[in-house]
Amino acid sequence: xxxxxxxxxxxxxxxxxxxxxxxxxxxxxxxxxxxxxxxxxxxxxxxxxxxxxxxxxxxxxxxxxxxxxxxxxxxxxxxxxxxxxxxxxxxxxxxxxxxxxxxxxxx
Amino acid sequence: xxxxxxxxxxxxxxxxxxxxxxxxxxxxxxxxxxxxxxxxxxxxxxxxxxxxxxxxxxxxxxxxxxxxxxxxxxxxxxxxxxxxxxxxxxxxxxxxxxxxxxxxxxxxxxxxxxxxxxxxx
Numbered sequence: 001x002x003x004x005x006x007x008x009x010x011x012x013x014x015x016x017x018x019x020x021x022x023x024x025x026x027x028x029x030x031x032x033x034x035x036x037x038x039x040x041x042x043x044x045x046x047x048x049x050x051x052x053x054x055x056x057x058x059x060x061x062x063x064x065x066x067x068x069x070x071x072x073x074x075x076x077x078x079x080x081x082x083x084x085x086x087x088x089x090x091x092x093x094x095x096x097x098x099x100x101x102x103x104x105x106x107x
Numbered sequence: 108x109x110x111x112x113x114x115x116x117x118x119x120x121x122x123x124x125x126x127x128x129x130x131x132x133x134x135x136x137x138x139x140x141x142x143x144x145x146x147x148x149x150x151x152x153x154x155x156x157x158x159x160x161x162x163x164x165x166x167x168x169x170x171x172x173x174x175x176x177x178x179x180x181x182x183x184x185x186x187x188x189x190x191x192x193x194x195x196x197x198x199x200x201x202x203x204x205x206x207x208x209x210x211x212x213x214x215x216x217x218x219x220x221x222x223x224x225x226x227x228x
Contacts, residue, residue: 001169038152043220044215044218045218049207056216095166097154098153098154099151101151101152
């Protein structure tokens with residue numbers, strides 16, 4: 001199965017600053033890569049799919065890039081509601097696999 | 108609006124069975140692939156199983172293959188997960204989730220509320 005590795009494990013950022021999260025695949029997943037965030041006690045929410053397409057209702061401060069094995073999620077100016085856990089997921093090969101997550105916390 | 112309402116979780120002894128349900132509304136259920144995803148307490152997300160929109164294809168994670176069965180009733184807009192031979196390591200919150208695009212294997216734009224399955228003697 002394809003292993004997804006996210007870095008860093010924890011990212012400490014001040015509100016209004018930029019956050020950059022990374023996701024690496026153990027083999028190419030083309031652009032079949034999604035990003036979600038999850039707040040405690042809630043289901044995950046889709047942010048980005050096809051590596052760079054924002055899901056419906058997701059603000060423009062979220063952007064995704066990359067292809068093959070290296071992907072990035074950028075949050076241009078962190079808002080209070082953005083502090084959460086972030087997961088990447090590949091859907092190029094079965095089984096679909098998630099990264100272990102990056103926690104974005106308030107610095 | 109799209110809703111996925113789950114039921115069927117609870118506490119079950121190792122080796123026993125449990126069936127989860129996910130009742131869908133607000134979209135054409137028969138046009139979308141549906142998935143189950145789980146999250147063990149304090150852990151990350153693990154994809155469990157998928158069924159295509161028409162029920163013709165299913166895939167499973169190795170960890171549940173031959174023990175879990177995904178099914179759907181398009182006439183009732185309901186997704187199911189039959190879980191047999193449950194193990195302690197199956198303890199998790201289980202989510203049903205809807206594919207973003209019709210008739211295409213895509214990630215999930217809507218999720219159920221989650222249901223906790225606890226496997227313990």
